[in-house]
Amino acid sequence: MGLDAAFWIMAVIGVVAALSVVFLRNVFRAALALVLCFITVAGLYITLSADFLAAVQILVYVGAISVLIILAIMMTRDVQQGSPSNKMKFPVFVIVAVLLGIMIYTVTTTPWAISDEAPLTPTTVPLAQNLFSESGFILPVEIAAMLLLAAILGAIVIAREKDK
Amino acid sequence: MTVGLEHYLVLSAVLFCIGLYGALTKRNAVIVLICVELMLNAVNISLVAFSSYVVPVLLTGQVFAIFVMVVAAAEVAVGLAIILAIYRGLTDIDINNINLMKW
Numbered sequence: 001m002g003l004d005a006a007f008w009i010m011a012v013i014g015v016v017a018a019l020s021v022v023f024l025r026n027v028f029r030a031a032l033a034l035v036l037c038f039i040t041v042a043g044l045y046i047t048l049s050a051d052f053l054a055a056v057q058i059l060v061y062v063g064a065i066s067v068l069i070i071l072a073i074m075m076t077r078d079v080q081q082g083s084p085s086n087k088m089k090f091p092v093f094v095i096v097a098v099l100l101g102i103m104i105y106t107v108t109t110t111p112w113a114i115s116d117e118a119p120l121t122p123t124t125v126p127l128a129q130n131l132f133s134e135s136g137f138i139l140p141v142e143i144a145a146m147l148l149l150a151a152i153l154g155a156i157v158i159a160r161e162k163d164k
Numbered sequence: 165m166t167v168g169l170e171h172y173l174v175l176s177a178v179l180f181c182i183g184l185y186g187a188l189t190k191r192n193a194v195i196v197l198i199c200v201e202l203m204l205n206a207v208n209i210s211l212v213a214f215s216s217y218v219v220p221v222l223l224t225g226q227v228f229a230i231f232v233m234v235v236a237a238a239e240v241a242v243g244l245a246i247i248l249a250i251y252r253g254l255t256d257i258d259i260n261n262i263n264l265m266k267w
Contacts (some may be wrong), residue, residue: 007167011175018179018202022186027195034198037179041205048172048216050226053208060233065201065240072194072244076251083192086260092188096181103177112169112218119220130227137227144234151238155245 006047014040027073027083035066049119052127172213179206193247193257197240204236 017037024030038061045054120126130136183202190196208229215225251257 001166004167007171011171014175015178015182018182021195021198021202022182022190027192030195030198034201037202038205041209044172044175044209045212047167048212050212050216050229053212053226053229056230056233060237061201061205065237068240068244069194069198069201072247075248076194076257083190083195085189086191089189092185096185096188099184100177100181103181104174107173107177108170114169114217115220117220119216120223123223123226126223127226127230130223131230140231144231147238148234151241155241158242159245159248 003047006043010040010043010047014044025083028070030083031066031070031073034069035062038062038066049121049123051122052124169213169217172217173210176206176210176213179203179209191258191260193250193259193262194244196259197243197247200243201236201240204232208232 014037017033017040020033021030021037024033038057042054042057042062045051045057131141132138180203183199183206186199187196187203190199211225211229211232213225215223215229219225247257250262254262256262
């Protein structure tokens, strides 16, 4: 039952890291807790036998996105007074708790059609065949490439210095 | 009790709700973006869990998770650029004070 133990360890660490992202006063420490949460999510992907996604999670989230976020925190450092909450704390907490209750109730009472086939491993080759074959997802892949290009150009244009 | 699909879905719901709480209550714009990333990760967990428990051979859930990651990367790049631009103009990233377009 190694997978079960791995799931519980990852789940507990991930939830604690997510809670500390929300409740830590120091913004930089919150970003580091976010990195820990991303790593545990990658571990969960491995327990789900999604090896390619785990690698992508480490590369994209732990590698790139967290570096971007930490860079933004550094650039806006002199105004940070921790991460205060607004006045909506209590009503939002009630709404989120109700939503969580509804989701857990729905998830645990729905009879899921669980297949008894073993998941594919390794997943890299079947994923590539899914993504790039003509009967697969080649059009969304092209659109995703266009989206990334547009996002890069937009970020450069927005963040550029205006005075010159 | 062995770990099944429900465990992953409940974990995903818990992470999603933590992210939602942070995104709705925090006043630092960077923290709000971080919480949105947390919510996207929670959704990814449930997509991958469905993929490996319900359609283990088709991998469609993992393909969808890859597209969610692409959109998340684009979102965080543009979002942080907007935050830096606002910071340059207002020297502040407190969401309560960024109300130029508030009616």
